[in-house]
Amino acid sequence: MPKRPRKKPARPIGNRRDYEGASTVAKHLSRENPRDSKAELRLQSLLRELDKYEETQEEEAEDGQTDYESSGPRRRWSDDGESRDE
Numbered sequence: 844m845p846k847r848p849r850k851k852p853a854r855p856i857g858n859r860r861d862y863e864g865a866s867t868v869a870k871h872l873s874r875e876n877p878r879d880s881k882a883e884l885r886l887q888s889l890l891r892e893l894d895k896y897e898e899t900q901e902e903e904a905e906d907g908q909t910d911y912e913s914s915g916p917r918r919r920w921s922d923d924g925e926s927r928d929e
Contacts, residue, residue: 846850853888857898865889865896 856862872878872886 853892856892862893862896864908865893869893 853865855863858892869886869889872889875882878886
């Protein structure tokens with residue numbers, strides 16, 4: 844059974860670990876001298892996904908969302924230690 848051609852050669856990058864892995868693969872593909880058309884398409888797709896991830900990280904840094912997320916767990920109103928039943 845032949846493999847179906849992929850519509851999108853690279854999957855979306857969702858976190859820092861994926862970003863580092865995709866970056867490593869892109870560096871490896873870019874060092875290869877005789878690239879075939881599939882390798883070239885994969886490299887271009889990886890570079891597009893890397894750019895998208897970097898843009899979202901820059902936007903989050905500008906919005907200050909990364910600072911909020913790293914500040915620790917959020918507290919609920921019921922965590923204040925007072926009993927409402929008394």
